[in-house]
Amino acid sequence: MKSLKHIFLIVFIIYSNNFFSSEEDKSFQEQSMLSVLFVQTSAEFAANNIQTYANASKALDIALNDKSWSAALEQIDDFQDKQPAIIIDVDETVLDNSNFQSRTILSGLSYPNGWKEWVNEAKAGEVAGVRDFLYLAEEKGVAIYYLTNRLESLREGTIKNLINLGLPFDKNKNMLLMRKEENSRDKTERRKHIANKNRILLVIGDQLTDFISTDEAYIYHKERKKLAEKYSEMWGTKWFLITNPTYGRWELSIYEDFPESEEEAIEIRKDTLVP
Ligand SMILES: [Mg+2]
Numbered sequence: 001m002k003s004l005k006h007i008f009l010i011v012f013i014i015y016s017n018n019f020f021s022s023e024e025d026k027s028f029q030e031q032s033m034l035s036v037l038f039v040q041t042s043a044e045f046a047a048n049n050i051q052t053y054a055n056a057s058k059a060l061d062i063a064l065n066d067k068s069w070s071a072a073l074e075q076i077d078d079f080q081d082k083q084p085a086i087i088i089d090v091d092e093t094v095l096d097n098s099n100f101q102s103r104t105i106l107s108g109l110s111y112p113n114g115w116k117e118w119v120n121e122a123k124a125g126e127v128a129g130v131r132d133f134l135y136l137a138e139e140k141g142v143a144i145y146y147l148t149n150r151l152e153s154l155r156e157g158t159i160k161n162l163i164n165l166g167l168p169f170d171k172n173k174n175m176l177l178m179r180k181e182e183n184s185r186d187k188t189e190r191r192k193h194i195a196n197k198n199r200i201l202l203v204i205g206d207q208l209t210d211f212i213s214t215d216e217a218y219i220y221h222k223e224r225k226k227l228a229e230k231y232s233e234m235w236g237t238k239w240f241l242i243t244n245p246t247y248g249r250w251e252l253s254i255y256e257d258f259p260e261s262e263e264e265a266i267e268i269r270k271d272t273l274v275p
Helices: 004-016 033-041 043-065 098-107 115-121 130-139 152-164 188-197 226-230 262-272
Strands: 083-088 143-151 176-179 198-205 239-241
Touching: 033 043, 033 098, 043 083, 043 130, 043 198, 043 239, 083 188, 098 115, 115 152, 130 143, 143 152, 143 188, 152 176, 176 188, 188 198
Parallel strands: 083 143, 083 198, 143 176, 198 239
Antiparallel strands: none
């Protein structure tokens, strides 16, 4: 059997080359329609995010008052008196890109088609609940680090979007850490970098890799699911997860053997269903 890393790499390349997408046949992209509608129209999704950020706000106080507290696995020692900070992902954690997801369904063309243009429009909305949480953190003197896998080339559009929304952002501070190269998706080193100068109070994201390394998270779904349990003491205390049903590494973890066509991908999806 091919190694999973190899498979993921190939799947990634397939997706990058937009192998599955076409303007004529939109059926593959249309498979994500209900998840995008859930994000865009349901009160349940908004309520869930408000709930998550309300709980994160409560945890902020506890974390601030306990100097032995750190939420980063990368933070090892001598952090008690460092500047308190939070690490927060951007896409689907702060910014809501469901308009872009809608475009992929309507056009039949998937990411990365149109992504750069969408980012530079700087029109993404905000995830429900995030504004109050970020302002609370700022008010309490907690440093905010936006840690994203958007590429460096998208820095300007990303900052513009955050500022357009009126979310906390200071151009004079190093608040936005981006992805340097196409294949440097692992956030571990960047978390370590932030933890060198700060005590990390909370980590917030929508992907497992916002909290742990890609090595640990890029595995087949049956093993991957056990990671939720492994870190059960972190969820809801130090780590807060925004649900993202529309895309993410969870989907690639379904494919033990990489699909060579969209038909095969749909077959694997069906085979993975447990009736
Ligand atoms: Mg994200």
